[in-house]
Amino acid sequence: MTFTAAHTILLRRQGLLFVEAGTAALPSNFLEAFEINLAKLGYAVSTRLRQRLQTISTEALTLLQAQVWSVLAENLGGHRTHVPLYRKFPDDVPADTSGLWRRRVLSHFMQAEGQPCLHCGQTGTTHVLNPCMHVVCDQCFDGSNYSACPICERQVDRQSAFFRREPATGMSTENVRLKLLDLGVSAAQAARALFGSFCERTQAMSPVDVADLSAIVTEYGAEVLPWLPATMPVRENIAHVFGTLLRQCGPAVAMPAAAPYMNTATDVLRLVASYSGADPGLLPQTVVREFTLAEARKKKPYRQLFAHSYYDRYTSLKLPVEINRFKMAKLGRPLRRALMAFMESLPAESMTEDMLRHRSYWIWLGEFLHPAEYRLRFPKVALAFEIVRGKAPDGSRAPAWLTYYGKLEAAINLSDAGSMTALLLQRPGELARRFDHALRIAGDDQAAVEALLAGLERCAPQLSTPVLLTLHALLPTRGTRATSRVYWPKGSVVNGVFARDTRAVLAPAAIARSVAIVERELLARFAGKPGVGDFIIDTRLKTIMVPFNERTASPAAIQLPRGSTIGIAPDKTIRLFLHWCEPERAHCNTDLDLSVGFYDAQWQHVGTCSYYQRELQGEFGRIAVSAGDLTSAPYPDGASEFIDLDCLVAEKHGIRYAVAVVNNYSGQAFEELEHAFVGLMLRGDTGGDHFDPRTVEMKFNLQGGDGIFMPMVLDLEKKSLHWLDVYSRGNLEFNNVASSNTAITSICPTMIDYFASGVRANMFDLALLHAAARAQRVLLRGERNIVIERIAGESASQFLQRLRGGEGADVAAFDLRHDQQTMAALLDGDMVLPQATLAYILKPGVMAGTLSASDYLA
Known part of the structure; x- marks a missing residue:
């Protein structure tokens, strides 16, 4: 039974299994075992699917079960082994973290092999662990509870006599609602429909969607060409399709098919980026470079590192820097000629201006295209590259070039509403993006306001649906000044930037007329779809927010859009989980930390559950408990951390907000790990297996290189979860809740208020x-x-x-x-x-x- 990439995608996204009817009669006990195994992941099969499975052989069912289990378990995080530091968690977690730390330090520096134990004085009770070589006493540290070295908390050889038999576990007793798997009709038809929906998207796709689109194109190759819609609204999605097709079928097939969908030089640049395996969003790439200590001190983002002397012991530091280039795939002569032939067909002026918008990338690409070699064949392309480089091959200066955006910025700086409006009307997308700004510049000039409103009505049919919807939500909020103004800079991960809102408010009449124009266009557009x-x-x-900036969304089992709020069951224990794994050839240990910071209604810090406070107790009982801090995650098993949170007890102690935080304490960036994911379970029974896939409510992958990830805030008063999905740069090392407190108490309340204001649809x-x-x-x-x-x-x-x-x-x-x-x-x-x-x-x-x-x- 063939289980292709398309089968995997459709199973994960739509819960469909495509099983061909057989002639066998499957024994009932085999099908029962199949359903029991699926139930362990929280799934059941429909009547249609069960009837079809009864017709296949036992060998086919065995193979199918392995494939289905692999896909569904990975989607929930159940494909990894989850063994926390304290194997008896949530029981037998040391409450005195400070006392434990002192014992660890003394053992590290003073405990020697063969000597009596420093703490209990007994002899013959110590063991040397490999490879950390720490000497531990099995009377002072419970070997049946620990899964790693009690001193350094790194993974070690578990064959040591110190580690006693693991406590027996089993499935927890949970009342869960099973998800249904159904029988699909045709994988090819379903894949075609999904491919079409990807191509017709009107905004950049999430990492999960991009991966699925590329997998479908890779599997079907040139067969997807008849599936292409007449138009593809998003330039990046065009690059994803044809960049993948270039790798599969070569330029002779891909370039003629791509040409009708491309009409700018940037389309070519995006195509080359996708073909090279880079992001066609043309985002800066983060690389790690070595700097001397003197050079590092001059780097503005890292000046705060030198407020103390820790780094003075280094002669050099490896720091992440952003560059506007990507690793280029091999560009053969046929592909180079095809790319430049397309560019030569573009109007010279618009092509040159387009290239100047991404000057660094084009200078880099020019080193591989060699346009000077084709000067006679593609003269417009050669001249454009001379202008981009600022000089011709003979060293002479290239002519100056005033761009559209240069003219627009000049009009804005002069507050020239008429010139600004005239320029914006040339490009409807710019009119929509700067409409609020244009209304502010127009001010009380009624003629300028009327010109903008007329322009909006005329250009509305040319605007994308996400842009219209953004205006539809934003404009009604512009009658009053916001508490904070939030910006979403383009990037590979979201770093929400906010500042005091100093914008002048808009006139109610202008707001009402603008919203009416946008709403009429949206209704007319949707009325054109099948009834x-x-x-x-x-x-x-x-x-639940309408997705925006999806290219930065964390890959997740449930695609909850950023800014959304969902209810949580207050009677359930919330179990947060973190798992990560170092690359196979990693030369350093990594230490990620799962923490929860607790705050009152005024966002004053109340307490923490983390590696430095593993149990948070209060008058009414235990609020939260950590399963311990593992400080390495060797390939292939990695490391897991858990925190249990009792919402009802926390609320009794005056806690309003619980903020889940993942800190990169040391080692490699999130994106450089073999895999890293975090999420939460809702547990009615905290016994049994630490990780129960049936109870996974959310699971999402970590990405980016920033040091602090704040995925969610729990509002214990309203029994709700705010999904923020934001990163903060933090420090290079030693990030924790305490060092992140300023970021937490500024970012989290601002983001919650921002999304609650209605500014997003x-x-x-x-x-x-x-x-x-x-x-x-x-x-x-x-x-x-x-x-x-x-x-x-x-x-x-x-x-x-x-x-x-x-x-x-x-x-x-x-x-x-x-x-x-x-x-x-x-x-x-x-x-x-x-x-x-x-x-x-x-x-x-x-x-x-x-x-x-x-x-x-x-």
């Missing part, structure tokens, strides 16, 4: 826009189930107002119309819908979604 009979919308999606509002434009009947599903039916002759705008007002009839049950297409937007897949339903489901259950959040933006 649906019934549209089911979960009201809990009001706290949510999935509920986006679903309402689709429903108003496309549906005949809408079910608003929440504390009340309300059915609202379109009135004959009612416009989309009028229907939208009724949907927002919830003007409908309460119903206890809802019968779907099966003669028309059904659409759904749900937080949980906890209701049975027709198999062909177009559904966005954040958390799969008895149903898995066939749409992603980004598909609503297409």
Whole structure:
């Protein structure tokens, strides 16, 4: 039975298994064993799938089980062995962390082999651990509890007599809701539909989507060419498709197919980047370079390192720096000629200006394209490279070039509203991105305001849906000044930057007219899509943000968009987990630390659970406990850390917020590790196996090189989880909650307030826009189930107002119309819908979604 990359993707994303009907009669005990094993991961099989499996052989089922287990377990983090420092966790965790630290230090410096134990005085009780060579006493340190050296807490040879038999564990007693796996009809058709949805995305994709798109193109090769849509809105996605195709099929196949989708020089640069395995977003690449101590002191981002003398003992330091270039793949002559031939077909002026926007990258690419060799064949390309380099091959200066953005910035600096508007109207995308700024510059100049509003109405059909939706959410908030203004710089990970909001507020009339223009365009755009009979919308999606800046989203099992808030069960124990593994040929140990910082309602620090305080106790009981701090993660098993948090006890102690923090204490950057992921489980039973895949609520991979990752904030008063997914640079080493406190108490409350302000669109509002434009009947599903039916002759705008007002009839049950297409937007897949339903489901259950959040933006 062949299990391809497409099978893996469709199983992980849509819960579908594609099994060909056989002629065998599978023994019932084999199928029962298959289902029992799946249940250990939290999955069950549908009736259709069970009937199909009964027709295949035992050998085929055995192979299928291994493949399915591998995919689903990896998605949840259950594919790794999770053994924390304290194997009896959450029991037998030393409460006196300071006392334990003193014993460790004394043992490190003073305990010698063959001598009586420093602490208990007994002889014959010590053991030398390999390779750290620490001498440990089995009377002072419990060898049945520790999984690593008690002194340095690094992984060691477990064959030592110090380590006694591991305590017996088993599956915890959990009441979990199983997720359903269903039978797929055609893997090729499903892969084609998924490929099409990727290509039609209207914003840059997340790392998970990029990997899945590339895998489909790699598997099907030139077969994807007939699957291509007429247009692909996002330049980066074009590069992903054809960059992968270039590697698979070569320029003779890929370049003619790519040409209709490209029309700028930057498209060529993105294509080469993707072909080379780099990010076509053209983000700066982070590399580590060695500097002398004197040179390092001059580096602005690292000046704070030298406030103390720790680094003075070094003669040099290896520091991360950003460069505007990438490792270039081999560019053969046929490919170089094809690239330059395409560029030669572009208008010379726009091509040159486009190249100047990414000057560093083009200077780098020119070293491999060798445009001077083709001066006679491609003269426009050769001249453009001379301008980009600032000189011709003979050393003479190239002519000066005033770019569009230079003219625009000049108009802004002069507060020339007329010139700025005229320039913005030349490029609709720039008009949308700078519309707020343009209205502020126009101020009380009514003629300039009218020109901008007229320009917006004229350009609206040319704007992408995400841009329109951003304006639709942002503009209504601009009638008052925000507490803070948040920026999202382009980068490989998110470092939210914020400052005091000094912008002048916008006039209410301008806001109202702008929002009306944008809303009309969105409704008209969605009305052009196929109509649906019934549209089911979960009201809990009001706290789920529409994805933005997805290229920086952490790869996750559940794609929860940044800024979203979901409810948590207060009666469950929250078990945070961290796992990482060093590369096979790593020459240094790595130490990541999982910590939780606790804060009151005013964001005053209350306590910490981390490597330096492993148990946080209070008057009403234990608030949190850590499974210990492992300081190495050798290949291939890596290392795992856990923290258990009792929300009810924490709240009794006046704790409002619990912030999960992953600190890179020492060693390699997150992105350089073999793998690294973090997440949380909701445990009703904290006994049994430390890691139970059935209870995994969220799991996401670590990325980037920054020292501090703040994925989530738990609001214990509101019983909710805020998903922030932000990084902070921190220090090169020694990051912990204490050193990160300033970043935590500034970033977390600012981000929570920012997303709560409504400045970002949510999935509920986006679903309402689709429903108003496309549906005949809408079910608003929440504390009340309300059915609202379109009135004959009612416009989309009028229907939208009724949907927002919830003007409908309460119903206890809802019968779907099966003669028309059904659409759904749900937080949980906890209701049975027709198999062909177009559904966005954040958390799969008895149903898995066939749409992603980004598909609503297409």
